[in-house]
C-alpha cells in the first residue's frame with residue numbers, strides 16, 4: 001500500500017492534539033507499512049500557517065489529508081480570540097449607557113470578524129492543502145473531522161471542497177475502511193457533493209473499538225513538534241480512559257457525539273500510555289472523557305483504574321477531568337486525592353434541584369454535597385470549578401437564590417478561595433433537547449444557521465431568554481465593571497446582594513409535581 005497520510009491539526013489554542021495522535025496510532029497498528037506524519041498548526045504562528053503547510057506537503061507529498069478541527073464555538077466567560085466574546089455580546093445587547101453599547105458593538109465586531117476570519121481561514125487551509133497535495137498525487141483526498149466538525153457537520157457541507165469526506169465522532173473505523181478500500185457509507189460520515197448527511201446521523205451509535213495504549217515511541221517518529229508539549233510544565237496532556245456518556249442533559253451534545261454507550265479502555269492500557277508520557281517528563285494529565293465517572297455503576301471502574309495508577313508508582317503526577325460529583329464514594333475520593341487529582345470541573349449548571357431535574361441532568365444535588373464533603377475529608381485541597389449556566393429554562397428569582405445557597409455551601413466545604421464559579425451561558429448546539437425546546441417555543445425556526453454569529457441569530461444562540469435575560473445582562477455588566485478579574489465570584493455576590501440567599505434545604509428539594517420537564 002503506497003498511501004501516505006498527513007494529519008493536519010487545524011489552528012487551535014495549544015491543547016494537546018490527542019485526536020490525531022490516537023488516529024495515527026490506530027492506523028499504524030492496523031497498517032504498520034503506511035507512512036504517516038502529524039502536522040500541528042497549533043504550534044505554528046498564524047502568519048506562517050500557509051507557508052508551513054505548503055512546506056510540509058511539498059516534503060511529505062501525502063495521498064490522504066486528515067484534517068482535524070477542534071473548536072469553532074467561542075462563547076466563553078474568559079478572554080478568548082479577539083477579546084471576551086461574552087462580555088462584548090452582553091455590552092451590545094444589554095448596556096444602557098450608549099458608550100458601553102458602542103464599545104460592545106465594536107468589540108462584538110472584532111469577535112465576529114475573528115470568528116468568520118478563522119472559519120474562512122480553516123476552510124482555506126483545507127482547500128489549499130488538498131490542491132497542493134494533488135500537484136504530487138492527483139488522486140489525493142481530504143477527510144475532515146474533530147470536535148467542531150462533529151457539532152457542525154451539516155453546515156460545513158457548503159464550505160468544503162467537493163469530494164471531502166466529513167466525519168462525525170471518532171474516526172478510527174472510517175479511516176480504516178477508507179484505507180482498506182471498503183464501503184464506509186455506514187460510518188457516521190458523508191461525502192461533499194456526492195452524499196447527504198443522513199437524517200439524525202449524529203444519533204447513530206459509533207462502532208465499538210477496543211482501545212490499546214497509544215504507542216508514543218511511534219508517535220514521536222512521525223511528529224517532529226511533539227516536544228513542544230513536553231517542554232512546558234503547565235500542559236495537561238490528554239489521556240482518554242473511556243468514551244460515551246449515558247446522560248441526557250438538555251443542552252449537551254457530547255452524549256450523541258460519543259454515544260450513550262460507555263466504552264471503557266482497559267486499565268492496563270491506560271496506565272501503559274500514561275507511563276510512556278511520564279517517562280518523557282509529563283506530570284499533568286487530563287482525562288479527556290466526556291465524564292470520568294459517568295454514572296454510579298462506573299465507580300468500581302474508576303477505583304480500578306486509580307488503583308492501577310497508584311500501583312504503577314507514578315506518585316508525583318497531577319490529573320484533572322470533568323467529574324460528575326454525584327458518582328463518588330469515600331474510597332474513590334481517597335484514591336482521587338492519593339493519585340494527584342488537583343483540579344476538576346463539576347457541571348451542575350444550577351444549584352436548584354428543581355431546575356437540575358428540568359434540565360434532565362440526573363444529578364442529586366444533596367448527594368453531590370455529601371460527596372464533596374467526603375472528598376474534602378480525604379484531603380482534597382485544590383481547585384474546583386463549578387460550572388453554572390443561568391437562565392436555561394424556567395429560572396426564577398427563587399431558583400437563583402437557591403443557586404446562591406448551594407454555592408455558598410460548596411464554599412463552606414472546600415473554602416471560598418478554592419471554589420471557582422464559572423459562569424457560562426449556554427451556547428445552543430444543534431441536536432440537543434434545548435434546540436428542540438427552542439423550536440417548540442418559537443425561539444428558533446428549523447433551518448436556522450447554528451454557526452451564524454450575526455447579532456440577531458447570536459442573541460438566540462447565546463442562550464439567555466427573557467424575562468430574565470436583561471436582568472442577567474445587567475448583573476454581568478456590573479460584575480465586569482466592578483471586578484473583571486474575578487468575574488464569577490462577583491456575579492454571585494451581586495446576585496446575593498440583590499436577591500438574597502435561600503435556605504439550603506429549599507435548594508435541595510424539588511417537589512415531585514414540579515419535576516415534569518418542559519423540554
Ligand code: B12
Nearest residue numbers: 013019068071072073076143144145146147167170171288
Ligand atoms: C476534554 C475536553 C476539553 C478539555 C481539554 C483538556 C485537554 N488538555 O485535552 C478542556 C476543559 C480544557 C476543554 C476546553 C475547551 N473546549 Co473542550 N472539550 C473536551 C471534550 C469533552 C473531549 C475532547 C477530547 O479530547 N476527546 C478525546 C479525543 C481522543 O477525541 P477528539 O479529539 O475529538 O478526536 C476524535 C474524534 O473527534 C475524531 N477525529 C478528530 N479529528 C479527526 C479528523 C478526521 C479526518 C476524522 C475522520 C476524525 C477525527 O477521531 C478522534 C479519535 O477518536 C470535547 C467534547 C467531546 N465529548 O468530544 C469538548 C470540545 C472539543 N470542546 C469544545 C470547546 C468549544 C472548548 C472550548 C473552546 C470552550 C470554551 N468556550 O472555552 C475550550 C477550549 C479552551 C482553549 N484553551 O482553547 C467543543 C468544540 C466544538 C465547538 N463547539 O466549537 C467540544 C466538541 C464540546 C462541544 N460540544 O461544544 N475541552
Ligand code: SF4
Nearest residue numbers: 245247249252254255
Ligand atoms: S453528564 Fe456531562 S457529558 Fe453527559 S450529557 Fe450531561 S453534560 Fe453532557
